[in-house]
Amino acid sequence: MKTHCQILAAGLLTLAMTTAYGCESKTKHNGPTLVAEAIGSEDKNANNTVKIALLLDTSNSMDGLINQAKAQLWDIVNEFTHAKCGNETRPKLEIALYQYGNDDLSAREGYIQQVLGFSSDLDEISEKLFSLTTNGGEEYCGEVIQTSLKQLDWGKNPDNLKMIFIAGNEPFDQGKLDFRDATSNAMEKDVVVNTIFCGNYEQGIKTHWKEGARSTGGEYMAIDHNRQVVHVDTPYxxxxxxxxxxxxxxxxxxxxxxxxxxxxxxxxxxxxxxxxxxxxxxxxxxxxxxxxxxxxxxxxxxxxxxxxxxxxxxxxxxxxxxxxxxxxxxxxxxxxxxxxxxxxxxxxxxxxxxxxxxxxxxQKEGSKGELENAMIQAIRKQAGRKNYQWD
Known part of the structure; x- marks a missing residue:
């Protein structure tokens, strides 16, 4: 049904935590009125918040994905700590986690489950990742995107950067809900949808993964599942x-x-x-x-x-x-x-x-894998647009 996706999570989490930057610059406060002043006080105090929803396929062949997610979480957090807003502050990071495509989940709910709502508790995020197990099922990308848009508190603050990252390798248009309706709703909420197809790049395009990302201005990527991240042991x-x-x-x-x-x-x-x-x-x-x-x-x-x-x-x-x-x-x-x-x-x-x-x-040349190299480029490009600098 699917192939193993050994390095998908590394890229998924890397892009998620390091491209998702929304922050105010110093110059923004020079204007007579802040946009944030027109919204609730709760949002007003969180202008530099990044909200990321990870939607992970947990069907049978995704064991590699889950294992890499567990291992790579800390790489990504460490990369993210180097980011600084234009006003010299560090952003707050909130992550939500969904699983989909698993037979152990409710068919009535579309084989979809919210594992974790938005949280900045890194131990809790790790705990939830380690709780995931895989089992065969039906993968409805449009429906899981729509579910995350409805259930999560994305807020209305235009300064916050809100992103969805969805991973899998079945056709993006499976299920009764048209993914185009889901991505249209994402745009209305100012949420960017990024897709990662576990398989051949052209096959991902043919099965609408690229369309799913580009419709909201997101990034589409395909992963060579045969390449693995190699950890280097050090004297420290x-x-x-x-x-x-x-x-x-x-x-x-x-x-x-x-x-x-x-x-x-x-x-x-x-x-x-x-x-x-x-x-x-x-x-x-x-x-x-x-x-x-x-x-x-x-x-x-x-x-x-x-x-x-x-x-x-x-x-x-x-x-x-x-x-x-x-x-x-x-x-x-x-x-x-x-x-x-x-x-x-x-x-x-x-x-x-x-x-x-x-x-x-x-570290040997190429041991990081092609995905990681691509992610670094995306990090610099997208973070720059949000007025971020790097230590």
Whole structure:
């Protein structure tokens, strides 16, 4: 029915997280009236938000796709952290995940399931990717696009960049819903649809994948499924992994989410390590970035909010080690962990810079695969249009 798509997810996530930039420039604020002032206050405070919906085919032959999605997530997050808006701020990233074409899903729902609504929680995104399994089914591209448009909160802020990335290799026009109606609705919501066909480039064109993308100004790509991303082991990997364990100890859980989220953090570390040591290293690098924030359950990240007051947290919601301390003692404890975290993250970043230099020197030509090279070009091109710069 389908061929294995070993590197599809790398490209899918790369393009998704690194081409999807929407940000305001400094000059925009010089005008008399901002467009954002005409919309809700919730949108007004999120002018530099990127919203991405990943629609993944999870039928039988897509095991390669899912495995690559799990492995490549952290590569893409790390690439994305180098992006900076024209006003010198970092964008907020929100990702939603859908699966389609799986017999385990409801036929009444078109073999479609929302796995995750828009989320900026990187551990949660990883967890949901690892929860995916494959099984044969019917792939209705138009219907899954339409479903994501209806179910997700895309917002009305014109400054936000909103994108759909759909992957698969069956004809794009399958199902009762005409994909052209779905892409027309996407345009009305200012959502760009990008398509990745797992197979021959010309075959993807013949089966409407290119048409599905171009109708909204999106990108169409086809993948050579026989090429795999090769991870390069470096002398810095073991040290970074050890630093990641130390990094985890700087988190101070609170509230009802605290314990479960700390467990999730450790579980996703283990999932990355189970795939390959290099994947665990990349995840550790992501955890040292500005995109890995956990203010809903970690006191260190929560303390960055000017309105946060630790004195307002009930004692039973705090970890036992600080539960009986005074407010000032708790604040002092948080500051200590904050300094420790900053030092560990700085060391990870410095080691990663050396690691990347080592990889650049030792990586064989072409080992990244043709898709990754194409994605980098798309990243620079599309990010530039949205007033982004790169560190």
């Amino acid at each position: 990997d073991e040290v970074i992994i050890k630093l990641n364990s130390k990094l985890n100890k700087t988190y101070i859980s609170y509230g009802t989410l605290g314990r479960s989220k700390m467990e999730m953090q450790v579980t996703q570390d283990a999932n990355a390590m189970a795939m390959e040591e290099a994947v665990a290293v990349k995840r550790a690098v992501s955890k040292s970035s500005n995109l890995y924030k956990n203010s809903k359950w970690d006191l260190v990240d929560a303390s960055e909010d000017a309105e946060f007051d630790v004195a307002q947290i009930e004692k039973e919601q705090l970890p036992t080690e600080i539960r009986n301390k005074s407010t000032e003692e708790i604040k002092s404890f948080i500051e200590k962990k904050k300094r420790e975290r900053a030092a560990i993250q700085k060391e990870i970043k410095e080691l990663n810079a050396q690691r990347e230099a080592y990889i650049a020197k030792n």
